[in-house]
Amino acid sequence: MATLLVIEDYPDNMALMRYLLGAYGYEPLAATSGEEGLRIAMKERPDLILLDIQMPGMDGYETAAALREAGLKDTPIVAVTSYAMVGDRERTLASGFDGYVTKPISPESFVTEVEKFLPEELRRPRPGEVPG
Numbered sequence: 001m002a003t004l005l006v007i008e009d010y011p012d013n014m015a016l017m018r019y020l021l022g023a024y025g026y027e028p029l030a031a032t033s034g035e036e037g038l039r040i041a042m043k044e045r046p047d048l049i050l051l052d053i054q055m056p057g058m059d060g061y062e063t064a065a066a067l068r069e070a071g072l073k074d075t076p077i078v079a080v081t082s083y084a085m086v087g088d089r090e091r092t093l094a095s096g097f098d099g100y101v102t103k104p105i106s107p108e109s110f111v112t113e114v115e116k117f118l119p120e121e122l123r124r125p126r127p128g129e130v131p132g
């Protein structure tokens with residue numbers, strides 16, 4: 001099963017993401033800063049990282065760069081961002097992210113959006129779905 005890491009400084013957003021992922025059978029690791037996320041990522045080698053952009057200390061852009069520099073070249077990194085500005089998509093993709101999901105987090109589509117960045121064999125089967 002996939003190991004996911006959520007890096008997010010805002011407790012409500014962290015709680016919501018953990019709840020939604022948990023409802024689909026994922027038990028994500030959690031970090032509340034870029035620095036902590038980097039430490040956990042190097043130790044646990046997650047299959048996917050969800051990374052908040054706006055954080056005190058290292059922001060999401062700096063954290064993504066540090067993760068890549070530290071050797072996580074192929075791990076999907078998905079930005080979680082409330083930025084609605086034109087150019088944000090280009091900036092995240094140019095900064096080492098594989099894609100992004102937008103805040104406010106949509107309970108209906110969040111996990112499905114995240115799973116687009118996971119290899120099929122690491123996704124959790126839906127109820128009624130035959131695994132494999």
Ligand code: MN
Nearest residue numbers: 009052054055
């Ligand atoms: Mn934040």
